[in-house]
Every structure is written in structure tokens, then in C-alpha cells.
Amino acid sequence: MIIDDPLLAALAGTGLAAPDDVRAVRHLPGRALCSQVGLADGRLLFVKRARPGRPAVTGEAGVVRAVNALPGTAAIAPELLAVDVAGSAAVYRGYQDWRTLTGWPDVGPDVVGAIGAALARLHAVRPGTHPIDGIAPTGPFGRPTLDWAAVTPAALAAFPSGFREVWARAAATHTIVDRLAARWRPSALIHGDVKHDNVVADGGRVVLLDWETAGWGDPLWDLGSLVGNLVQxxxxxxxxxxxxxxxxxxxxxxxxxxxxxxxxxxxLSGYGPLTPADRGLVAAHAGVFLLQRALAAGLLAERLDAPGVLTAHLAAQLLTDPDRTAPMLL
Known part of the structure; x- marks a missing residue:
């Protein structure tokens, strides 16, 4: 087994473990610079290191610390154990015996109901109701900008043909996405990146991982992401x-x-009652989630595969006619 020195140095910098205490390291696929670390005393740690061009782990750690200190939101976020002295890595408790959600069979009614309930508790935190330091408003759809949805014709020519295919299929949605972005209001504390691989579950309990995009935002984005992820x-x-x-x-x-x-x-039952208008907006936000995923797939493909085509099609359907789609799905 090869253990990279930056990881050992970061772990040592937290004071939680010396290099000789490490017995196993597993780098997590799909999570850049994230690792599960097993220690000699049996503890399992989740280590997240800073990446160039991404938010500092200290900011995310501060949000997690604040969420876990708020009444009613305990255990929604992972347990933060330490941040290294250089601020380059945060260490959380590992969830060795909890289920990692990897596909459709893992997201049964108990799990999705628990995610909905967790989001309801999180969204009950409103600006001005709790003294939370270090939490800022998020951009529309959990992004600081809409760069993924604001591609100029000149720039579009440089993208792979798979991306251009999604862009063309979604042409009717561009103004709708702009309108959704314009109505974005930082009205509640949101996670901003709700999807199955950011969740661990133990029966009816869930913990949400990866709080990089958390902040004050539109709670319907979290719900739309949850619905869109289930569709995907x-x-x-x-x-x-x-x-x-x-x-x-x-x-x-x-x-x-x-x-x-x-x-x-x-x-949605786990989350609680929604108005008919909100249900339509949840469907539209689910369409944005699917559009993001289709565009991401298109960036890696010269020709869009069948799942990518279908994802783009459903994204357009949810965005262009959410009021009709919502009763069928929600």
C-alpha cells in the first residue's frame, strides 16, 4: 500500500494521528483528494484536502461546525474532528458501518424520506434567526456563477459535440433557466449539492456530506436536486x-x-407540505439538475450516449412544462 506524504502530513497536522498510526488508506473514487483512513486503534476517519481553485476546506469545516451546533440540525452534517494547522485538510468521523448510496437500490423510501426530513430541518434555519458566522449567500443553483449555462456561440464551438448536442436539445430551456435564476433568493440555509453520493445512511438516519456549496439560498433547489437525482x-x-x-x-x-x-x-412526504406552485418549481429545479448532469456528460463525449440523450430530454420536459410534469411525478 502506498500512502502519499501530503495526506500523512495533513493528518499529522491535525494532531489526531501520527504517520505510524495509519493502517489503511482508501482514496474515494469520484471525490478528489478525499480519503478514508483506518487507524491502529480501530477508528475510521474521512479526510478532505483542499484542491486548487476550489473553496478552502476551512470554510466548509466552519459551515459544518455551525450546522452541528444549531438546534434541530445536529447529525445532518458529518462530525468534524479537526482541521490541520495549515488549513489544508479537514478530518471528519468516518462512517464505516453506514450504507454508502451507490445506485437505485440504495435509495429506498426510508432513505429518501429521511433525506427529505433532514432538508426540512436544515431549511428551517433562516437568515437572522441564528448567529452563524462564515455562511454567505450562494449563487443560483448552488453555483457562484451561471457559467455552465451562459456559453457564448464562439465558446460553444470549442466544446465537444456531446455538449453542443445537449445545448441544442435544451435550447427552449435557456430563458427558463434565466428566469429561475432571477427569482433565486437566499431565504434559508441550504446544502446546495444534494445527490445520492453525498449521503451515508444507517436505517432511517442520514448524514449529508460535502458542504462546499452550502449557504443561504433557495430551499427548492435542494428539493429539486433530490428529485432530479432520483430521476437520474x-x-x-x-x-x-x-x-x-x-x-x-x-x-x-x-x-x-x-x-x-x-x-x-x-x-417530499418526509420534507412536509408544499404548495402547488412550489411543486411546479421543484419540478423545474429538478430539470436544472438534470440539465447540469447532461451538460457534464456532454463535456466528456464526442457523441452523447442514450442515457445522456434521455437525461437531456427529461431536463427539457421538466423545465418547459413543470406544472404539467409535477402532478405526474410529484
Missing amino acids: LWLHTLRLTPGGTLESWLSGAPVPLDELRSRVRAA
Whole structure:
């Protein structure tokens, strides 16, 4: 096993463990500079190191510390153990016996209901109701800018054809995304990056990971992300045979559409009552989530695959007609 020196140095800088205390290291796929570290005394740690061009881990650690200190929000965020003296790494408690959500089978009604309930407790924290230092307003959709949705025609030519395909398919949604961004208000404390791989679960309890994008924002974005993520996971259960159509793929779905609908409704039931207008906005924000994922897939592809095409199609449907789509899904 090779343990990189920067990780050991960061861990030593927290005072939690010396290099000789480390027995195992597992770098987490899909999480840059994040590692699970096993110690000789049996403890499991989650270490997150700073990345160039990304928010400092000290800022995220401060948000997590504040969330865990607030009444009603304890245990929504991971347990922060220490930040190294250089501010380059934060160490959290590891969740060795908790379930990591990796796909559709892991996001059952108990889990999505618990995520919805956790978000309701988080969103109950409003600006001015609690003295929270270090928490700032977020940009629309949890981003500081809308750079992913504001590509000029000249810049678009430099993108892979997969991205351009998504962009063309979503042409009717561009003004809608702009309108959603314009109505964004920092009205509640939000996580900003709700998706299955940012959650660990133990029965009906959940902890949300990765608080880089947390701040004051629109709570409907968190809900829309949760719904959009469920739709995306469900899409990956479909058998997208070559030459098939949306109707044929749905008719032969291993997981019926009704099951997707029941998961979405379990999530919203855990959250609590929503007005009809809010349900339409949740559907629209789910469309933004799916559009982001389709564009990200397009950045890595010269030709969009079937899941990417379907993701872009559903993103456009949710954004262009959320009031009709919401009753079907929510």
C-alpha cells in the first residue's frame, strides 16, 4: 500500500494521528483528494484536502461546525474532528458501518424520506434567526456563477459535440433557466449539492456530506436536486436498447415508473407540505439538475450516449412544462 506524504502530513497536522498510526488508506473514487483512513486503534476517519481553485476546506469545516451546533440540525452534517494547522485538510468521523448510496437500490423510501426530513430541518434555519458566522449567500443553483449555462456561440464551438448536442436539445430551456435564476433568493440555509453520493445512511438516519456549496439560498433547489437525482438514478435502470424509443424503453422498464413516483413522493412526504406552485418549481429545479448532469456528460463525449440523450430530454420536459410534469411525478 502506498500512502502519499501530503495526506500523512495533513493528518499529522491535525494532531489526531501520527504517520505510524495509519493502517489503511482508501482514496474515494469520484471525490478528489478525499480519503478514508483506518487507524491502529480501530477508528475510521474521512479526510478532505483542499484542491486548487476550489473553496478552502476551512470554510466548509466552519459551515459544518455551525450546522452541528444549531438546534434541530445536529447529525445532518458529518462530525468534524479537526482541521490541520495549515488549513489544508479537514478530518471528519468516518462512517464505516453506514450504507454508502451507490445506485437505485440504495435509495429506498426510508432513505429518501429521511433525506427529505433532514432538508426540512436544515431549511428551517433562516437568515437572522441564528448567529452563524462564515455562511454567505450562494449563487443560483448552488453555483457562484451561471457559467455552465451562459456559453457564448464562439465558446460553444470549442466544446465537444456531446455538449453542443445537449445545448441544442435544451435550447427552449435557456430563458427558463434565466428566469429561475432571477427569482433565486437566499431565504434559508441550504446544502446546495444534494445527490445520492453525498449521503451515508444507517436505517432511517442520514448524514449529508460535502458542504462546499452550502449557504443561504433557495430551499427548492435542494428539493429539486433530490428529485432530479432520483430521476437520474432511475434512468440508469432502463435497458436502453439500440433503436428503441422512449415508449419502448419505458414499457420494458425493470423498475416501473410508479416506483420512481413513490420514491419521489416519499422524499417530499418526509420534507412536509408544499404548495402547488412550489411543486411546479421543484419540478423545474429538478430539470436544472438534470440539465447540469447532461451538460457534464456532454463535456466528456464526442457523441452523447442514450442515457445522456434521455437525461437531456427529461431536463427539457421538466423545465418547459413543470406544472404539467409535477402532478405526474410529484
